[in-house]
Amino acid sequence: MMERQKQKKGPLEGVRVLDLTRALAGPYGSLILGDLGAEVIKIETPQEVAMEFGSRTPLDPRYSYGGEDVYFLSVNRNKKSLTLNLKVPQARQVFYELTKKSDVVFDNFRPDVMEGLGVDYESLKKVNPRIICCSLTGFGPSGPYKDRPAFDLIIQALSGGISITGDPDSSSPPVRAGIAVADLAGGMFAAHGIMAALYSRERTGEGQKVDVSLLDGQISMLGYVAAYYLVSGVIQGRIGTRHQNNPVYGALKTKDGYVAICAHRGPFWRNLCRAMNREELINDPRFDTDMKRHQNADEIWDLLGEIFATRTTLEWLGRLLERDVPCAPINAVDAALNDPQVLHSNMIVTLKRPEGGEIRLVGNPIKMSGTTQQPYGYPVKLGQNTEEILQGILGYSRQQIEELRRNQAIG
Amino acid sequence: MMERQKQKKGPLEGVRVLDLTRALAGPYGSLILGDLGAEVIKIETPQEVAMEFGSRTPLDPRYSYGGEDVYFLSVNRNKKSLTLNLKVPQARQVFYELTKKSDVVFDNFRPDVMEGLGVDYESLKKVNPRIICCSLTGFGPSGPYKDRPAFDLIIQALSGGISITGDPDSSSPPVRAGIAVADLAGGMFAAHGIMAALYSRERTGEGQKVDVSLLDGQISMLGYVAAYYLVSGVIQGRIGTRHQNNPVYGALKTKDGYVAICAHRGPFWRNLCRAMNREELINDPRFDTDMKRHQNADEIWDLLGEIFATRTTLEWLGRLLERDVPCAPINAVDAALNDPQVLHSNMIVTLKRPEGGEIRLVGNPIKMSGTTQQPYGYPVKLGQNTEEILQGILGYSRQQIEELRRNQAIG
Numbered sequence: 001m002m003e004r005q006k007q008k009k010g011p012l013e014g015v016r017v018l019d020l021t022r023a024l025a026g027p028y029g030s031l032i033l034g035d036l037g038a039e040v041i042k043i044e045t046p047q048e049v050a051m052e053f054g055s056r057t058p059l060d061p062r063y064s065y066g067g068e069d070v071y072f073l074s075v076n077r078n079k080k081s082l083t084l085n086l087k088v089p090q091a092r093q094v095f096y097e098l099t100k101k102s103d104v105v106f107d108n109f110r111p112d113v114m115e116g117l118g119v120d121y122e123s124l125k126k127v128n129p130r131i132i133c134c135s136l137t138g139f140g141p142s143g144p145y146k147d148r149p150a151f152d153l154i155i156q157a158l159s160g161g162i163s164i165t166g167d168p169d170s171s172s173p174p175v176r177a178g179i180a181v182a183d184l185a186g187g188m189f190a191a192h193g194i195m196a197a198l199y200s201r202e203r204t205g206e207g208q209k210v211d212v213s214l215l216d217g218q219i220s221m222l223g224y225v226a227a228y229y230l231v232s233g234v235i236q237g238r239i240g241t242r243h244q245n246n247p248v249y250g251a252l253k254t255k256d257g258y259v260a261i262c263a264h265r266g267p268f269w270r271n272l273c274r275a276m277n278r279e280e281l282i283n284d285p286r287f288d289t290d291m292k293r294h295q296n297a298d299e300i301w302d303l304l305g306e307i308f309a310t311r312t313t314l315e316w317l318g319r320l321l322e323r324d325v326p327c328a329p330i331n332a333v334d335a336a337l338n339d340p341q342v343l344h345s346n347m348i349v350t351l352k353r354p355e356g357g358e359i360r361l362v363g364n365p366i367k368m369s370g371t372t373q374q375p376y377g378y379p380v381k382l383g384q385n386t387e388e389i390l391q392g393i394l395g396y397s398r399q400q401i402e403e404l405r406r407n408q409a410i411g
Numbered sequence: 412m413m414e415r416q417k418q419k420k421g422p423l424e425g426v427r428v429l430d431l432t433r434a435l436a437g438p439y440g441s442l443i444l445g446d447l448g449a450e451v452i453k454i455e456t457p458q459e460v461a462m463e464f465g466s467r468t469p470l471d472p473r474y475s476y477g478g479e480d481v482y483f484l485s486v487n488r489n490k491k492s493l494t495l496n497l498k499v500p501q502a503r504q505v506f507y508e509l510t511k512k513s514d515v516v517f518d519n520f521r522p523d524v525m526e527g528l529g530v531d532y533e534s535l536k537k538v539n540p541r542i543i544c545c546s547l548t549g550f551g552p553s554g555p556y557k558d559r560p561a562f563d564l565i566i567q568a569l570s571g572g573i574s575i576t577g578d579p580d581s582s583s584p585p586v587r588a589g590i591a592v593a594d595l596a597g598g599m600f601a602a603h604g605i606m607a608a609l610y611s612r613e614r615t616g617e618g619q620k621v622d623v624s625l626l627d628g629q630i631s632m633l634g635y636v637a638a639y640y641l642v643s644g645v646i647q648g649r650i651g652t653r654h655q656n657n658p659v660y661g662a663l664k665t666k667d668g669y670v671a672i673c674a675h676r677g678p679f680w681r682n683l684c685r686a687m688n689r690e691e692l693i694n695d696p697r698f699d700t701d702m703k704r705h706q707n708a709d710e711i712w713d714l715l716g717e718i719f720a721t722r723t724t725l726e727w728l729g730r731l732l733e734r735d736v737p738c739a740p741i742n743a744v745d746a747a748l749n750d751p752q753v754l755h756s757n758m759i760v761t762l763k764r765p766e767g768g769e770i771r772l773v774g775n776p777i778k779m780s781g782t783t784q785q786p787y788g789y790p791v792k793l794g795q796n797t798e799e800i801l802q803g804i805l806g807y808s809r810q811q812i813e814e815l816r817r818n819q820a821i822g
Binding site: 010011012013014015024028032036037052053059060062063065069070071073074075121139140142143144145148149150151153154155156157158159160161162163164165166167169170172173174175176177178179180181184185188189191192193195196197198199200202203204206208209210211212213215216217218219220221222223224225226227228229230231232234235236237238239240241243244245246249250251253258260262264265268290291294321324325326327328329330331332333334335336337339340341342344345347348359360361362363364365366367368369370 | 421422423424425426435439443447463464470471473474476480481482484485486532550551553554555556559560561562564565566567568569570571572573574575576577578580581583584585586587588589590591592595596599600602603604606607608609610611613614615617619620621622623624626627628629630631632633634635636637638639640641642643645646647648649650651652654655656657660661662664669671673675676679701702705732735736737738739740741742743744745746747748750751752753755756758759770771772773774775776777778779780781
């Protein structure tokens with residue numbers, strides 16, 4: 001849809017996405033597309049019927065801003081909002097007409113919902129053969145679990161991710177990755193599929209269907225851990241902060257906290273020995289090759305534990321950084337978000353609310369030399385762009401819009 | 412480079428990537444591009460000087476196959492291998508000539524290394540203005556930490572991810588996400604940037620530079636957790652399996668293990684009450700709205716704990732699935748990889764080794780209707796495609812290749 005290009009907002013400038021996704025996984029995928037310049041039209045039901053997870057209505061007043069849920073705001077900036085009740089036939093007609101003027105339809109319903117609404121890929125490609133449809137589901141479009149509901153935790157549990165996370169020396173309950181990795185990675189893989197299909201369409205002229213499941217995404221990210229099991233039959237358990245195949249990797253207790261180090265390779269190991277004032281360890285026959293350090297991993301780790309207990313975290317960070325040893329403090333969320341490198345990289349952005357006030361959120365991690373990152377748009381209100389879209393893109397008259405509203409096709 | 416298209420291998424068919432990345436983050440990004448049909452040429456130094464992390468040489472015989480490290484094999488299938496010692500001037504010339512015939516140059520060195528080798532974006536765009544260069548670094552091309560070394564754990568620690576992972580009721584050591592989320596997400600964001608630049612180039616004719624850092628990636632994935640802090644000042648700590656804004660979410664202890672549930676929304680909550688044979692809870696005035704369940708989250712969780720302790724995990728899964736309550740067992744790696752849905756989705760793939768034998772690895776989570784996933788190529792040996800690439804792509808004679816070898820430009 002090149003004719004829509006006016007100013008260069010990003011590499012996906014001119015790409016229009018009809019975004020039916022909810023909660024976290026899908027909206028994170030469309031957030032990535034929007035940050036790269038796509039026009040994302042979030043399609044919402046006219047009234048939020050329930051206070052569903054990830055909806056606009058706040059549950060907790062602490063995590064509310066301007067009457068809306070911060071969880072929702074965090075993942076829905078830079079998007080337009082169109083209300084459309086797809087269960088009403090007139091709304092479906094509006095959707096078909098928008099499909100003709102769009103590039104991507106993105107949903108994260110369970111399978112068959114799109115078909116039930118008459119807006120599945122088979123129906124939409126008749127309307128626009130160039131349309132790219134991406135369905136992000138819990139388990140994929142077929143198979144034994146296809147109709148099951150899924151959330152991040154369910155996928156972290158099923159995929160084995162939880163089983164390798166946590167303290168190996170403890171019988172404490174299972175723990176998940178603190179970040180919602182299954183949801184977020186699902187959105188990221190969906191964005192890959194959509195962009196690959198867009199690129200392909202430039203050459204073939206045809207759209208296609210992309211299917212991504214949260215479960216497949218986490219199995220992919222199990223990567224080398226999966227491969228270790230598939231080749232050896234050895235089942236990795238909870239890993240703490242350490243690494244199955246890496247003897248000098250983990251968080252060590254200091255006088256007043258912890259410091260994370262990764263000093264496995266020869267040069268890093270030697271730098272570590274110097275930073276500890278223990279140069280004699282460099283030639284210690286127990287540790288003088290990568291292989292021997294691997295074979296004597298427990299011995300080395302115990303020794304490092306003794307040495308690190310003698311100084312504070314800050315002292316260690318100073319010594320380690322000076323010697324180019326990979327290291328870090330275990331930052332709490334506030335320390336991480338106020339970190340000078342994070343601020344330098346413009347990862348904390350301020351969005352002005354049109355009614356006054358402002359909100360801070362995290363920014364786009366993908367930096368492109370061809371465009372300057374545009375200011376991020378404040379998350380719009382429910383249905384804020386409904387008339388603008390119906391008039392501007394579809395050329396509807398005020399009368400037609402009124403009729404749609406009377407039929408409860410729009411809000 | 413459309414003229415290279417012969418058979419439809421995937422949406423990125425015809426895209427040639429010069430892949431200088433090592434270890435995990437970069438190679439996972441180029442794995443995604445390769446699975447989508449790009450031709451990935453892995454450029455390696457002629458001899459592996461050290462047994463560096465992520466190299467071909469195995470540290471642990473259990474995680475070795477055909478004399479190579481399974482960690483390496485897991486992330487380097489479907490790629491070609493060209494040896495090139497970029498410190499030798501003749502090798503640099505080869506690289507420039509390859510750049511003329513390629514679409515993407517992808518590296519994960521520290522900043523300035525590419526410049527030192529004369530293969531940074533500013534140099535390469537003079538050779539080919541259409542080239543897209545992507546640098547995946549720990550901390551970005553500038554800023555206070557730009558020269559620091561980074562590994563997955565370092566980024567999980569700095570970004571706050573570790574601080575929200577783990578058992579909140581325990582003073583046990585910090586734990587990381589078991590999957591290497593910082594590395595893998597970094598590779599994924601890099602793949603986004605590369606594909607967005609490829610799409611953009613179809614319209615502008617120009618390449619560009621893409622910069623992604625592991626740290627920015629994890630700050631992005633901190634998402635709503637970051638937003639909660641930035642708006643409220645409340646710092647989330649270790650979350651266990653629960654959720655800050657979600658009262659019926661987590662792993663519950665059963666008679667013989669744990670089961671994960673997410674039953675926050677009204678319909679799921681009512682289904683859960685029925686699955687527990689406790690229908691009276693649906694109208695219990697403490698729990699009969701989402702808001703009240705949020706306000707009485709601890710009370711509800713204690714009650715669920717008592718109820719779930721009375722049956723086995725298998726019994727609960729049966730009852731919950733029957734009632735459409737989102738739930739899952741905490742699968743170990745073997746259970747996850749043998750799960751019927753995972754097998755149904757072709758996420759476990761078998762690669763035949765040319766010399767005999769086969770290896771099983773995880774497959775591509777991005778399914779595209781426009782192409783059938785091609786069989787994945789077995790990871791090739793160091794430099795296996797050197798002559799084929801120099802002859803086939805650059806038209807070098809046997810004599811020229813011999814001279815490059817004599818000069819140690821190639822292996």
